[in-house]
Amino acid sequence: MKSWKLLIVALVVAVVTACGNGNNKESGQPASNGNNTENAGKAVEIVMLNSKGQIHEALENAAQAFMNENSNIKVNILTVPSGQSPFERASVLYSSGTPATLNMLDAGDIAKFKDKALDLSGEKWVKDLAAPNELDGATLAFPFAVEGYGLVYNKAVVEKAIGGAFDPASVKTLADLESLFQTIEKSGISPILVGGMPWSLGNHFLPLSYAAQEGGDVAAFLASLKAGEANLAENASFNGLMDTFDLMKAYNSGKKDPLAVTAENIAAAVANGTSAFTFNGNWMISQLLEVNPDGDYAFLPVPIDNAINTKAAGAIAVGATKQIFIDKSESTPEQQAAAKQFLEWFVYNETGQDFLVNKMGIIPATSNNPLEPSDSLGKSIKSYMDSGLTVSFGANYVPGDHSKVIGASMQKYLADSTDRAGLAKEIEAFWKGKE
Structure with missing residues (x-):
């Protein structure tokens, strides 16, 4: 079975916005001082x-800074519009014959475009990756962002509720989490607000059950689902995770209309202190700081069950989630060279490194970047990584329609429109026969 070797251990940050404009043609403008000799004498336009x-503005600013240094290259940023998955957007662009030069997709979708992806195995940055990032023995994509997710909490709110310093390592079991929720509730604060977004429920929460499988081999477990051999109704990790979800539902302050709770709602609730916890990833830091610039936030791992000796106990899901491939089917050699130069700028140029870490809040997948995360959620993830308390980012292994289909199934469970047995059957039906 073909799968990603996403083993990044030294391994943020989705509320998507309206798309920008751009095309994939050379501009024909004269070049002046580009650094890449292959592009000398021409102006090359890439998309x-x-x-x-959430990084659209910062990425546009980064592109402008890059163009200021490389005036023979024009970079247009095209952001996936709200309601459309990255896979769907890239597919539409290819169908129309106007694919982007650089395509940032969820890691699990790169394999679907491998026949259109330029082999990047010979690029300088490959040797500086914290761990291999290969598909079928070749590096076909640049791991743009290392991210993690779990239970995000407002430190001040939690510590006020419990009357002292809070150590997230003290919560490893479902019983521990319930006790904490009870204490917070007694203080007059909502313990948690659960988002109803399908991408969060389907591509982030549910895949924790894949990552927590005994042995930690996500690909092997998904192979059993594809073969119709896995029985989720009797699967310990699936049932443990859903026990935790049931607890989250019970204390959810949005339970009266759970599907109406948006990413904006949960960020505002945690930042304002009306809810102590939510489930999300480090990419929400910009929303949190927009509401409360002085807030301090961290991650609590999602308890899978009451066992404390499993790999998943006390660990958060971390992985190189966003990957960029360079199109080789429609782009010219000059555009491919310019695209490579833009990626290399983020890895080795001090301005590019600063944009990546400080302006976009991204944890880089290369070990050469000397900058540390500056925001509290990034720091929290880094602390778990440094302690080896991570599990595989299971969403990196799922197909593009997992978010929509399984996300809808999880929404039904959140709204009590189906029970656990029904959810398990829908998940098994989704995977059976998948390529």
Whole structure:
């Protein structure tokens, strides 16, 4: 079975926005001082498809800074619009014959475009990756962002509720989490607000059950689902995770209309202190700081069950989630060279490194970047990584329609429109026969 070797251990940040404009043709403008000799004498225009809406402005500013240094290259940023998955957007662009030069997709979707992806195995940055990032023995994509997710909490709110310093390591079991929720509730604060977004429920929460499987081999477990051999109704990790979800539902302050709770709602609730916890990833830091610039936030791992000796106990999901491939089917050699130069700028140029870490809040997948995360959620993830308390980012292994289909199934469970047995059957039906 073909799968990603996403083993990044030294391994943020999706509310998507409206798309920008751009095309994939050379501009014909004279060049002046580009650094890449292959592009000398011509102005080359490239398009980057961005699937992280929250960094759209920072990415446009980064592109401008790059163009200031490389005036023979024009970079247009095209952001995936709200309601469309990165896979869908890239597919539409290819169908129309106008694909982006650089395509930022969820890691699990790169394999679907491998026949259109330029082999990047010989690029300088490959040797500086914290761990291999290969598909079928070749590096076909640049791991743009290392991210993690779990239970995000407002430190001040939690510590006020419990009357002292809070150590997230003290919560490893479902019983521990319930006790904490009870204490917070007694203080007059909502313990948690659960988002009803399908991408969060389907591509982030549910895949924790894949990552927590005994042995930690996500690909092997998904192979059993594809073969119709896995029985989720009797699967310990699936049932443990859903026990935790049931607890989250019970204390959810949005339970009266759970599907109406948006990413904006949960960020505002945690930042304002009306809810102590939510489930999300480090990419929400920009929303949190927009509401409360002085807030301090961290991650609590999602308890899978009451066992404390499993790999998943006390660990958060971390992985190189956003990957960028360079189109080889429609782009010219000059555009491919310019695209490579833009990626290399983020890895080795001090301005590019600063944009990546400090302006976009991204944890880089290369070990050469000397900058540390400056925001509290990035720092929290880094602390778990440094302690080896991580599990595989299971969403990196799922197909593009997993978010929509399984996300809808999880929404039904959140709204009590189906029970656990029904959810398990829908998940098994989704996977059976998948390529």
